[in-house]
Amino acid sequence: MKATSVWLLHGANIQPLFYKGHLCLTKPSAARSKTAFSHSPRPMWQYIILRLYLCSAEYPDLRKHNNCMASHLTPAIYAKLCDKATPNGYTLDLAIQTGVDNPGHPFIKTVGMVAGDEESYEVFGDLLDPVIKERHNGYDPRTMKHPTDLDASKIHSANFDPRYVLSSRVRTGRSIRGLSLPPACTRAERREVERVVVDALAGLKDDLQGKYYSLTQMTDQEQQQLIDDHFLFDKPVSPLLTCAGMARDWPDARGIWHNNEKTFLVWVNEEDHTRVISMEKGGNMKRVFERFCKGLKEVEHLIQEKGWEFMWNERLGYILTCPSNLGTGLRAGVHVKLPLLSKDPRLNKILDNLRLQKRGTGGVDTAAVGGIFDISNLDRLGLSEVHLVQTVVDGVNYLIECEKRLEKGQDIKVPPPLKQFK
Amino acid sequence: MERRENRMRRFLLFSRGLIDEALQQIGELPDKKYGGVGIATMTKNCHNDYKMKFSVDEEFPDLSLHNNHMAKVLTKEIYGKLRGKSTPSGFTVDDVIQTGVDNPGHPFIMTVGCVAGDEESYEVFKDLLDPIISDRHGGYKPTDKHKTDLNFENLKGGDDLDPNYVLSSRVRTGRSIKGFTLPPHNSRGERRGIEKLSIEALASLDGEFKGKYYPLNGMTEAEQDLLIKDHFLFDKPVSPLLTCAGMARDWPDGRGIWHNNNKTFLVWVNEEDHLRVISMQLGGNMKEVFKRFCTGLQKIEEIFKKHNHGFMWNEHLGYILTCPSNLGTGLRGGVHVKLPKLSTHAKFEEILTRLRLQKRGTGGVDTASVGGVFDISNADRLGSSEVAQVQLVVDGVKLMVEMEKKLEKGESIDGMIPAQK
Numbered sequence A: 001m002k003a004t005s006v007w008l009l010h011g012a013n014i015q016p017l018f019y020k021g022h023l024c025l026t027k028p029s030a031a032r033s034k035t036a037f038s039h040s041p042r043p044m045w046q047y048i049i050l051r052l053y054l055c056s057a058e059y060p061d062l063r064k065h066n067n068c069m070a071s072h073l074t075p076a077i078y079a080k081l082c083d084k085a086t087p088n089g090y091t092l093d094l095a096i097q098t099g100v101d102n103p104g105h106p107f108i109k110t111v112g113m114v115a116g117d118e119e120s121y122e123v124f125g126d127l128l129d130p131v132i133k134e135r136h137n138g139y140d141p142r143t144m145k146h147p148t149d150l151d152a153s154k155i156h157s158a159n160f161d162p163r164y165v166l167s168s169r170v171r172t173g174r175s176i177r178g179l180s181l182p183p184a185c186t187r188a189e190r191r192e193v194e195r196v197v198v199d200a201l202a203g204l205k206d207d208l209q210g211k212y213y214s215l216t217q218m219t220d221q222e223q224q225q226l227i228d229d230h231f232l233f234d235k236p237v238s239p240l241l242t243c244a245g246m247a248r249d250w251p252d253a254r255g256i257w258h259n260n261e262k263t264f265l266v267w268v269n270e271e272d273h274t275r276v277i278s279m280e281k282g283g284n285m286k287r288v289f290e291r292f293c294k295g296l297k298e299v300e301h302l303i304q305e306k307g308w309e310f311m312w313n314e315r316l317g318y319i320l321t322c323p324s325n326l327g328t329g330l331r332a333g334v335h336v337k338l339p340l341l342s343k344d345p346r347l348n349k350i351l352d353n354l355r356l357q358k359r360g361t362g363g364v365d366t367a368a369v370g371g372i373f374d375i376s377n378l379d380r381l382g383l384s385e386v387h388l389v390q391t392v393v394d395g396v397n398y399l400i401e402c403e404k405r406l407e408k409g410q411d412i413k414v415p416p417p418l419k420q421f422k
Numbered sequence B: 001m002e003r004r005e006n007r008m009r010r011f012l013l014f015s016r017g018l019i020d021e022a023l024q025q026i027g028e029l030p031d032k033k034y035g036g037v038g039i040a041t042m043t044k045n046c047h048n049d050y051k052m053k054f055s056v057d058e059e060f061p062d063l064s065l066h067n068n069h070m071a072k073v074l075t076k077e078i079y080g081k082l083r084g085k086s087t088p089s090g091f092t093v094d095d096v097i098q099t100g101v102d103n104p105g106h107p108f109i110m111t112v113g114c115v116a117g118d119e120e121s122y123e124v125f126k127d128l129l130d131p132i133i134s135d136r137h138g139g140y141k142p143t144d145k146h147k148t149d150l151n152f153e154n155l156k157g158g159d160d161l162d163p164n165y166v167l168s169s170r171v172r173t174g175r176s177i178k179g180f181t182l183p184p185h186n187s188r189g190e191r192r193g194i195e196k197l198s199i200e201a202l203a204s205l206d207g208e209f210k211g212k213y214y215p216l217n218g219m220t221e222a223e224q225d226l227l228i229k230d231h232f233l234f235d236k237p238v239s240p241l242l243t244c245a246g247m248a249r250d251w252p253d254g255r256g257i258w259h260n261n262n263k264t265f266l267v268w269v270n271e272e273d274h275l276r277v278i279s280m281q282l283g284g285n286m287k288e289v290f291k292r293f294c295t296g297l298q299k300i301e302e303i304f305k306k307h308n309h310g311f312m313w314n315e316h317l318g319y320i321l322t323c324p325s326n327l328g329t330g331l332r333g334g335v336h337v338k339l340p341k342l343s344t345h346a347k348f349e350e351i352l353t354r355l356r357l358q359k360r361g362t363g364g365v366d367t368a369s370v371g372g373v374f375d376i377s378n379a380d381r382l383g384s385s386e387v388a389q390v391q392l393v394v395d396g397v398k399l400m401v402e403m404e405k406k407l408e409k410g411e412s413i414d415g416m417i418p419a420q421k
Helices: A002-011 A044-058 A068-072 A075-081 A092-101 A125-135 A187-201 A220-228 A285-305 A347-353 A385-407 B002-025 B046-051 B069-073 B076-082 B093-102 B126-136 B188-203 B221-229 B286-306 B348-354 B386-408
Strands: A017-019 A022-024 A165-174 A210-214 A255-259 A264-268 A274-281 A331-337 A356-359 A372-377 B166-175 B211-215 B256-260 B265-269 B275-282 B332-338 B357-360 B373-378
Touching (some): A044 A075, A044 B188, A068 A092, A075 A125, A165 A385, A187 A255, A187 A264, A264 A285, A274 A285, A285 A331, A285 A385, A331 A385, A347 A356, A372 A385, B069 B126, B093 B126, B166 B286, B166 B386, B188 B211, B188 B256, B188 B286, B265 B286, B275 B286, B286 B332, B286 B386, B332 B386, B348 B357, B373 B386
Antiparallel strands (some): A017 A022, A165 A274, A165 A331, A255 A264, A264 A274, A331 A372, A356 A372, B166 B275, B166 B332, B256 B265, B265 B275, B332 B373, B357 B373
16 A cells, blocks of 8 residues: 555655655655654654555465465565665565566476576575575575586596487576676666677687677578577567566567587577577587586686676675576586486486486477487586586486496496585 | 464454554544645655666667557657656656567557556656657647546437347446556555455445455356356456566456446456446447446546545546556447448448447457457547547447448448548
């Protein structure tokens, strides 16, 4: 009841702060309001009641919700954070809007909130920290540190049998420090991200040399080629993304860059500032990861030359829009043919213990076709890139071993669970 | 831990009502006449201030592929002038145009491409909205005055449309409640406030208007099935024109449907506008439909006024609604009419234009007609009164039915083509 609350506030001499129609309480202002009534400052209990009243009127109805945000957003936390905003003006209501609008699925637990900028993870820490802890298997951002390691030489045994592994791929995201993230960025900021990134990518050489295709300016021919290569990304239709405001002003300042050999690809301004993908056909994950690390380091170097840097801190690693992608933001995976193993009822347990997840070859939420799976790491935060890639490598090697044994009619064993970081 | 939180949740929702009473008793709620968002020294929109550090060129949207009213009117000059402003509740020009930027439009259909977030939007952003209003509403000038006439007795005829052709009659409009911001902008608390007020107002109706409210969040399966069968239930908006403007946020919180026991008077709460009021019945007695419409609206308005939350209205723009296309009367009065022969006549479109009418399929806007049955309604909203607009429908449909009958007999209708109204 905003009208009512405004009367009350003016009586209390509190200057109300609004953003997107949401009420934010600030310190009592010295100036008198222009309304007819005047009051001396209230006793503290009345401020507390007022605050609870105003916030309870705004508290979302989460009774039918099943996402991480709904599990952790108590009325107390809401009351504490509802009047806060990051320096750019991003508020709690904006951060949780996607979770309010998308109650979730009884089987899949989505995160239900996003960050609008780097500071969101600080300002809304009271909500984000428990959400991160739940999503990342108990990683506590308040006490733990995230290791970053992009030294590809440490990876071993990563050249798979191409009769089983059809393709290998590593992806991550990077955000440009100083610019808001896709849920909150203005058109100018988004264009700035595009400018900074495209500038840097233009400086890549040798096997990484490539070209940028802006979504607004590509020719029909270029578009068709990108579709045939399976590189083109579409305007998001998932309500998880659209309700968070990530599709605004589409396709302004969005585009795709890839190297001439089509093994290193960068998406600009899709779900994150950048999504960096290294891939190739066959099983040479070592080479894929080497290119991945080399490319990332060179891009980072190139933007640093111009005075920019990636968002990173030692609590949360690389900062991305969705809390589920914090840390490494890395998903390293293969498309692997496991027709016999796919029918084995122990597959899910094996994958669980190896800290791997399976998807269909169309990506998340698709089914496997012809016994071909997309196998990738489950974890993102709390373990380094090298560690996660090695986990995938070891896991895939184990799965191929199992498949070979099943081919020979031998039995397979469920491996013991891998140790977690805690 | 979970149980404690749930108890706390319930306590807070319950105490909301108690605190209201308590504060009233200790005299904290001021005189009603100081209600409303118009109070000075309201806002500081930090996000918009942050945006100002970028130049107009950097922020101006790319409208090169766009075909909507907003894109035709918005220039860098206008954008530069308005971007530093915001309404008292914090709505900015970027908020106004977002839906138009995200939806370039269709080469054949011209959408409006902007919305208002509150009553003040039409003032603060008049440099942008006035030309759009003029384009959309046939040259309506910023100095023009809009006439409101909800006196059903001024309607001539309308009770004798041939029910063999006119299958049903319907009049709808929208109303916004003063003191609250509009659906693109309002918060959960406001939306719930609007719902609460609406329930109170509608619960006090009696006679032919006695009815019941069904909140979207709380209806039973049985109630839901019946509402669907009656074609009353509205869905979460899927049209990107609405979702990009933020009208589907927090669905279905604070939304619901009220209808009278006779199922002839229906109110939608918090869909695209605060209230959508619909009067309808089978057959061609538009006079009765319009009478019920006017009477019901006036009753509801009285009750809202008593709570010091009357409807948003001014003498320039009439009734204020979310979409500029619905300003003025916000009225769409129409019939479902069988015109299989007339609709295939070469001059059908021209006849409609001259009669100031528009056609739609029976599924509503953007649907095709089925079995030669069309939804025919008034094209105008702003610049003429409710009575005048319904009169056009009544007269126009009567004429078209006569034309249909003539064509059935194999006769020509060339002598009946009307002059431009």
